Amino acid sequence: MKNLYYIILIYFLSMCTTLSAQQRDSTAYVMEGTVSDAMETLSGVSIIVKGKIGGTVTDFNGKFSIKASRGEWLVFSFIGFESFEYLVTEEKKNLEIRLLEKSTQIEEVVVTGVGTQRRISTLAAITTVDVKDLQVPAPSIANMLGGRVAGIVTMQSSGEPGKNLAEFWVRGIGTFGANSSALVLIDGLEGDINSIDPADIESFSILKDASATAVYGVRGANGVVLITTKRGEAGKLNIVGRANWSLSQLQRLPKYLRAYDYAQLANEAYELRGEKPRFNNTQLAIIEDGLDSDLYPDVDWQSEIVRPLSFKQTYYVSGRGGGEIASYFVSLGASDESAAYKAEKNNLRASNAGYDTYSFRINLDIDLTKTTELKFNSDAFMSINNRPGDISSTDYIWQSQAWLTPLIFPIQFSNGQFPGASVPGTNAPIGASPYVVINHTGNTKLQEHQSHFSMTLEQKLDFITKGLKFRMLGAYDRDGG
Helix, strand or coil, X not given: CHHHHHHHHHHHHHHHHHHHHHHHHCCEEXXXXXXXXXXXXXXXXXXXXXXXXXXXXXXXXXXXXXXXXXXXXXXXXXXXXXXXXXXXXXXXXXXXEXXXXXXXXXXXXXXXXXXXXXXXXXEECEEEECHHHHCCCCXXXXXXXXXXXXXXXXXXXXXXXXXXXXXXXXXXXXXXXXXXCCEEXXXXXXXXXXXXXXXXXXXXXXECCHHHHHHHHHHHCCCEEEEEECCCCCEEEEEEEEEEEEXXXXXXXCCCCCHHHHHHHHHHHXXXXXXXXXXXXXXXXXXXXXXXXXXXXXXXXXXXXXXXXXXXXXXXXXXXXXXXCEEEEEEEEEEEEECCECCCCCCCCCCCCEEEEEXXXXXXXXXXXXXXXXXXXXXXXXXXXXXXXXCCXXXXXXXXXXXXXXXXXXXXXXXXXXXXCCCCCCCCCCCCCHHHXXXXXCEEEEEEEEEEEEEEEEEECCCCCCCCEEEEEEEEEEEEC
């Protein structure tokens, strides 16, 4: 019996020791630090505790904060980089994590001067983007690269239709002045990344370092983007269609005071400066009761000229097929995006501002003989940007809704005339309020178009040396506006 007591006591003490150790190991640490690559900090890096649900991401400066217990593993992952695991042993506030880019070992060079391949062995920083990741509604392909491809920096300076196309750089700006952006090659020829529909793309690759872009010389110093479009395939006709509708809302609009509250604050400002109040009691009573809309209007300029909701619709259809001798790929696309300006209904002189695009592409392959192939490519793109009135920049409209006071002048006088005034210090037309610019001065149509034609003749010369080919390419571009 005495031995039984000893056994129970030893078992109890061991259980207490185990629980105490587990309690110490389960202490939650707050791990903070920065994630970077060889050149800069990385934003949007996913950080999770291995084996647990949930996690966090790094902020714009690459910083993070996450709770983890001793003995747990933190997993850092980001597109285009090798995943990294860190064992938590103690709490750290300045942890520095460096991720390594995924390097693709290739036995064939991805490109030559015109995008063809030749057989060598090299190690280069090349990122291949899954085309499925590009099949999302966006103003352009450039807008979708930021946050999806490692080393790509994008900047969108405006949300206005036609101006919401992002600029992008590969590993930052390496050359200042002209040609500071990456070289974009579409089917081996320089093109515009914003004019191609994502559904037309067969493969999408980005060459980043000097070893990958050396064949392009100085022009490829800022990186090279290689885009190969879809081509025909032997078989039955395959038709693909797509229709997208999207609704955008301006979320962070400031709320401005109405006339009476503005007048009271204006009087306080005058009194603080030791001056006579701007509005006397009689004027304040007229403003409060809205008795004279000509001399003392109460205009909410934001609600009069800004529409918080805008609508965009895109349509796309393509056909793909062919036989033993010839194959083809044809596509058509169109989009219509409205601007966030509030126009009068049933007013033929209203601006109807927006941005419309139309695109066309045809790729035709013909086997002239068993060793001779003829390829014909043609594409066209047209954009139409409708802007309110005859103004060089729509910044005036956005400045007006913020700078105009509710008492400055009415939308329209009681006699039917419009005020001949504008916002001082802006690029507004002389004698035109923003309401008049949108609804009674028509619109300015900016139209741009570009078309490209190319023909390639490829002759196999296997009878001389296996794999030897002769390739002749001719191209014609036409741009205008």
